[in-house]
Amino acid sequence: MKNPIYPCLWFDGKAKDAATFYCEIFPNSKILSENPIVVNFELNGNKFMALNGGPTYQLTPANSYVIECENQEEIDHYWYKLGNGGVYNQCGWLADKFGVSWQIVPTILSKLMSNPEKSQRVMAAFMKMKKFDIEALENA
Numbered sequence: 001m002k003n004p005i006y007p008c009l010w011f012d013g014k015a016k017d018a019a020t021f022y023c024e025i026f027p028n029s030k031i032l033s034e035n036p037i038v039v040n041f042e043l044n045g046n047k048f049m050a051l052n053g054g055p056t057y058q059l060t061p062a063n064s065y066v067i068e069c070e071n072q073e074e075i076d077h078y079w080y081k082l083g084n085g086g087v088y089n090q091c092g093w094l095a096d097k098f099g100v101s102w103q104i105v106p107t108i109l110s111k112l113m114s115n116p117e118k119s120q121r122v123m124a125a126f127m128k129m130k131k132f133d134i135e136a137l138e139n140a
Contacts, residue, residue: 015050
């Protein structure tokens with residue numbers, strides 16, 4: 001197989017708006033091509049397709065995109081930019097204003113969770129959080 005696999009996001013007439021919104025938030029991002037039905041774009045170098053498919057299907061959290069963040073500044077950036085106009089949920093999850101679900105998580109989380117002495121305390125701490133707080137996780 002020569003070509004990479006990439007996601008197609010279904011929108012009800014908002015494909016261009018969504019692609020533009022995401023390209024303004026992520027580095028190394030751009031609109032590649034567009035027509036009335038499809039917008040192809042890159043986010044941080046990864047290809048996506050946005051489809052103006054109409055109202056038949058809706059996006060759900062059953063399909064989400066994980067953004068691993070190195071520091072609190074990155075978490076805050078993606079949390080507030082993507083969540084603006086959307087819905088903030090528990091444990092780093094949010095749905096943006098177009099209905100796309102995102103998980104904004106610190107890269108250190110897997111290391112903290114693999115520590116048998118800390119994992120229960122870390123889990124108890126993040127279950128109370130909406131936006132992840134790295135310092136609070138490290139201190140758990």
